Amino acid sequence: MTGSRSTLRSLLVYAGGLLIFAWSAGPFLWQFSTSFQYDAALTQPTPTFLPSPPTLEHYANIFVAKSFHRYLWNSLVVAGLTTFVCLAIGAMAAFALSRLEVKGRFGILGLILSVSMFPQIAIVGPLYLIASDWGLLDTYRGLVITYVALGVPLVTWVLFGYFDTLPREIDEAAWIDGCGPIGLLVRIILPMSLPSLVTTGLLAFIAAWNEFMFALAFTSSISRQTVPVGIANFTNLYYVPWGDIAAASVVVTVPLILLVLFFQRHIIESLTLGAVKE
Amino acid sequence: MAATARLGEQAGPRKGTGRLASRLTPWLLLLPVAVSLGAVSVYPIFEGLRLSLTNTSLVTQEHDFIGLRNYEALIADPLFWNAWRHTVFFTFVSTLAETLIGLAMALLLFEHFTGRGMIRAAMLVPWAMPTVVTSKMFGWLFDGQYGLVNYLLRSVGLIDQNVNWYGSIDNAMATIIIADVWKTTPFMALLLLAGLQTVPKSLIEAARIDGAGAWSTFWNVRLPLLMPTLLIAGMFRALDAFRVFDLVYVLTGGGPADSTETLSTFSYKILFSTLQFGYGSALSTAMFVTEALIAAGFGYFIMRKMRSAR
Numbered sequence: 001m002t003g004s005r006s007t008l009r010s011l012l013v014y015a016g017g018l019l020i021f022a023w024s025a026g027p028f029l030w031q032f033s034t035s036f037q038y039d040a041a042l043t044q045p046t047p048t049f050l051p052s053p054p055t056l057e058h059y060a061n062i063f064v065a066k067s068f069h070r071y072l073w074n075s076l077v078v079a080g081l082t083t084f085v086c087l088a089i090g091a092m093a094a095f096a097l098s099r100l101e102v103k104g105r106f107g108i109l110g111l112i113l114s115v116s117m118f119p120q121i122a123i124v125g126p127l128y129l130i131a132s133d134w135g136l137l138d139t140y141r142g143l144v145i146t147y148v149a150l151g152v153p154l155v156t157w158v159l160f161g162y163f164d165t166l167p168r169e170i171d172e173a174a175w176i177d178g179c180g181p182i183g184l185l186v187r188i189i190l191p192m193s194l195p196s197l198v199t200t201g202l203l204a205f206i207a208a209w210n211e212f213m214f215a216l217a218f219t220s221s222i223s224r225q226t227v228p229v230g231i232a233n234f235t236n237l238y239y240v241p242w243g244d245i246a247a248a249s250v251v252v253t254v255p256l257i258l259l260v261l262f263f264q265r266h267i268i269e270s271l272t273l274g275a276v277k278e
Numbered sequence: 279m280a281a282t283a284r285l286g287e288q289a290g291p292r293k294g295t296g297r298l299a300s301r302l303t304p305w306l307l308l309l310p311v312a313v314s315l316g317a318v319s320v321y322p323i324f325e326g327l328r329l330s331l332t333n334t335s336l337v338t339q340e341h342d343f344i345g346l347r348n349y350e351a352l353i354a355d356p357l358f359w360n361a362w363r364h365t366v367f368f369t370f371v372s373t374l375a376e377t378l379i380g381l382a383m384a385l386l387l388f389e390h391f392t393g394r395g396m397i398r399a400a401m402l403v404p405w406a407m408p409t410v411v412t413s414k415m416f417g418w419l420f421d422g423q424y425g426l427v428n429y430l431l432r433s434v435g436l437i438d439q440n441v442n443w444y445g446s447i448d449n450a451m452a453t454i455i456i457a458d459v460w461k462t463t464p465f466m467a468l469l470l471l472a473g474l475q476t477v478p479k480s481l482i483e484a485a486r487i488d489g490a491g492a493w494s495t496f497w498n499v500r501l502p503l504l505m506p507t508l509l510i511a512g513m514f515r516a517l518d519a520f521r522v523f524d525l526v527y528v529l530t531g532g533g534p535a536d537s538t539e540t541l542s543t544f545s546y547k548i549l550f551s552t553l554q555f556g557y558g559s560a561l562s563t564a565m566f567v568t569e570a571l572i573a574a575g576f577g578y579f580i581m582r583k584m585r586s587a588r
Contacts, residue, residue: 016386017397024400024464028407030426031415043424089310096307112311115319119521119569121542122562125549126322126329149318152311181303210408212524213542217550228410232528242418249411260406264399268468 028253035059035246042243058247068248070222071230075252077140078226079208082147086204087197089148090155095185097156098163099171109160116153124217131218138224146214151204158203158270162196163189199266202259209256227252323566329559336553348560358561360536361544364451368540369519372458377512379459380466385496387467388474401464409461413528416457420444444530447537454538457525462518466511473507474500505583513576517569541565 034042035058036051062068093112097105127146128137136142166189174184190197212228219225231248234241260267330348334341352358383401387394404412420427420443428440444453477500485495523542526532532539532547545565549558 010391013386013389013391017391017393020383020386020464020467021397021400023460024397024403027415027419027460028403030419034418045429047424047426047429089314092307093311096304100304100307101301102304102308108308112315115315117517117569117573118319118323119542119562119565121521121523121545122326122566123319123322124546125555125558125562126325127318128549129329129555130322130325145314146318149314152314156311181300181307185307206406210410212408212410212527213546216527217546228408228524231408231410231414234414240417240421242421242424245414246418249407249415253407253411256406256408257403260402261399264402267402268398268472 028249028257031246031249034243035250037243039243058241058243059251061241061244062248062251066230066234066244067222068230068251071225071227072251074140074224075209075226078143078147079205081140081144082151082208083201083205085144085148086151086155087201090152090159090200091185091190091193091197093152093156094159094163095181095189098160099184099189100181109157112153112156116150120150120213124213127214128217136218138219138221140224142218143215143224143226146218147208147211150211151207154207155200155204158200159193159196161270162193166192195266196270199263199270202263202267203270206256206260209252326559326563326566329555330563332556334554334556334559336555341556344556348557349564351557352560352564357536357539357544361539361541364538365520365522365540365542368451368455368458368522369516372455372462372519373512373516375455375459376463376466376515377508379463380470380511381508383464383467384470384474387471398468401468403464404461405465407461409524410528412457412461413525416453416460417444417529420453420456444538445534447535450530450534450538454522454525454529457529458519458522461525462515466515469511470504470507473504473511476507477503506580509576509580509583513573513580516572516576520569520572521565 030049033049033051036054036056037048038053038055038057041048041051096102097109102108131137131142136145170188170192171184174188179187209226210228211226212232215226215229216232219229222230227248231245231252234245234248331343331345332341333344333348387398407415419425422428422440422442422445425440425443427443428437431437432440441449444450481499481503482495485499490498521542522540523546526538526540526543527546530538532543541561542565545558545561548554548561552558
């Protein structure tokens, strides 16, 4: 390859890289900037890219006037409990499928995965009636029970993939030392799988944190509604409060982005595990 | 993976523990997941099927068996076909765009250059963001009066007047597709990139030695080997796009004039606004069947590809 051609080529690659970066980060950076601008600046014919002067009035609005912290708390409780339960029961199932004698384990794994592909709109109606009969509407329990079932197939699948890479010799050693299957799981396999548990937990957490449809259908009061429902309902009578919405978006998205950036390598590995297994 | 001997198949656990207990343990460990999925996913699907054969409504308080009458009404309902067309159109266009743009991004990221890690990290932002936030964000970006997109397009001279994006019948669907493509393409690219990385380097080099150019290496070596990943990723994307709800519900609510109504938003309204759980269940069951058909279609194609590759 001649020198000038490879220079052109690397220029093109850089231009493309820049384009992908602008695509991925640009819209949210604009949302970020919007959240610090006065409404007067937002309704100018020419937008300002850097807030001048910056203001925190939108952040004050969402927490004081719109009680945004209550939605945040609800989301935190629901997503936290969901993550915990998903990891607990998902690890048990993945352990059984990977380490113990189960006839047709790949069939079972496939079944678990195919259940996760059911369209959620097909279960929201019947579940609503069931939840109503059991007094689970507008409760944390109702949402957690639902989200666990939505999240656990992926958790089981990813943990199964990880457990299966751990060497079998460990099991034999544990067996000889007199460990039962539960001891093997709790004392040996789980401590060895911490990185995988953290990433898998993060995936379950994000899914529950972001879920909208069931939260919309099952909750009706601010004491139980989660963040997505809160943001969706952010409208004033005569105009759309874009600044407030931007502030709320920043509050719910920035922690997620930080977590994701921190664990990015593991996330990409976990999620691509299924798709690229040869 | 399957070839490794499992513990239970060998000497069995501790001597003294009954065989029954050791046989039961795995099933006890699987029980919580089974109960969870059974109660929250499988049972409601069948319950939905049963409801779809009744005239259950929370308004009239009726719940009588009426056979297939809901499905007859469905086939005659122009609003259903309207939502069906939008959903199929949305699924097809967004999946195609996401796969093609995602492939281009993946090929680019396959090159080594400084700053690649940062770009890959940034690509997780659209994926991690709640869809409701994405909807609101695009609502602001594509606002008809003060939206940044109109301003930028005006600045470069592509339009003379502000375009009414999601507020007009002609542009609303396009706006939703753009938002969906924005949100899901980067992740698609990361999946395809992982697939590209499994293509053995030796094959690429062999092709190069045989005198194949970059283009022909791509068409004849990389693309065929990437095909299974491409199809699987495409299938998951299509299934997901088919049930699009959050984006539409928050950005346009299905409007203006039903021009962005999709099957999910339509079913949701029938269920929770009109409270006709019988008819709503017929709708969602029809969706379930369509999704199963899409999955089966892709599955068949993938199987054939994989078999012919062997």
